[in-house]
Amino acid sequence: MKLNERSVAHYATCDSPTGFLRKRVERHHHHAHHHHGTSYQRRWFVLKGNLLFYFEERESREPMGLVVLEGCTVELCEAAEEFAFAIRFDDAGARAYVLVADGQAAMEAWVKALSRASFDYMRLVVRELEKQLEEACKSLAACCKSPRRSSSSGRKRHLSNPALLPLQEKPTVLENGYSTWGSGVPGGTTCPDRDGGHAKPPPLPPRRRSAASSAVGFPAPSLLPSMPESPASPETDCFSKLHSWYGQEIAVLRREWQERQKRGHP
């Protein structure tokens, strides 16, 4: 089966957990009872994402092979060797990999790292965090007033809300998400914090302050560069709820403005 090997080799050789492990040379007999003279070969292993690459030598430019860590369990195994562990696949027909570490600590580190390497595991954690973020947004949004409110009274109420005061005192916490990241990082699609505005005095329109105080913020138009690959999922419920909340506010404001226009400028 073909594989985009060159790209894979490039991916493999960028930094990741690495180390020497001895790999058991497996014979393809499932019925062998005894592995007399089982041999092991020392290889350089690199864990990259959900892929375990192995190289002939540490300096080798290209991997000899790779193990895709999906649908597998990593466990300590009964072997004549000390510090041995195995990667076994749910698919019974697939060969297991028996690996031997240098010592107890190395073995434990590898087992831990490999058990958490799968794409499925990552996906699980990401989904969990998405939910947690949504919950956090919701509970903060509950502190904020609804979009339908009169500006002046709403603002006062807002400022006196104890849950929001600490946030205003610590503008650094509400620092724009962009500034703490390097390049290639979340685009304007989800919950980046507002910058600057909340630290300024009252002349700012009330909606700005309320949104800032919500701590979650919303994509400020000037900070919406289109990042090629935003890591945050635009389908996050949290964002869509913020988006519709903000959208509602825009609709209310627009109506108010139009009404004022009709009455003549006040």
Add this chain to the structure above:
Amino acid sequence: VLKKRLVKLVVNFLFYFRTDEAEPIGALLLEHCRITKEEENVFSISFIEEPERKYCFECDSEEQCQEWIEALKRASYEFMRRSLIFYRNEIQKMTGKDPLEQYGISEEARFQLGTHKQ
């Protein structure tokens, strides 16, 4: 020359099959790659270290094309890892707590802010 293939996205691999076969002819590991919309119904996959080499795919419709582009952009392990770091950071800022502690993975190098593995 376009050849009809059955294409299957499994975690961060894009497998391709001849339409009547069970074994894939090949696969593309979707890491360090860029998914680009080409002309109508067509997208391409190219890899960072060889950007001129494009693997082009023609879809049945523009809608299908967009679906695949979106799916492929999110298919990499690196994308997930960055999402995880992003959510972790956001939750930490909002709640003051590190959500990864409950999983016992808060110290892992791959989840630290500022880890750029590209």
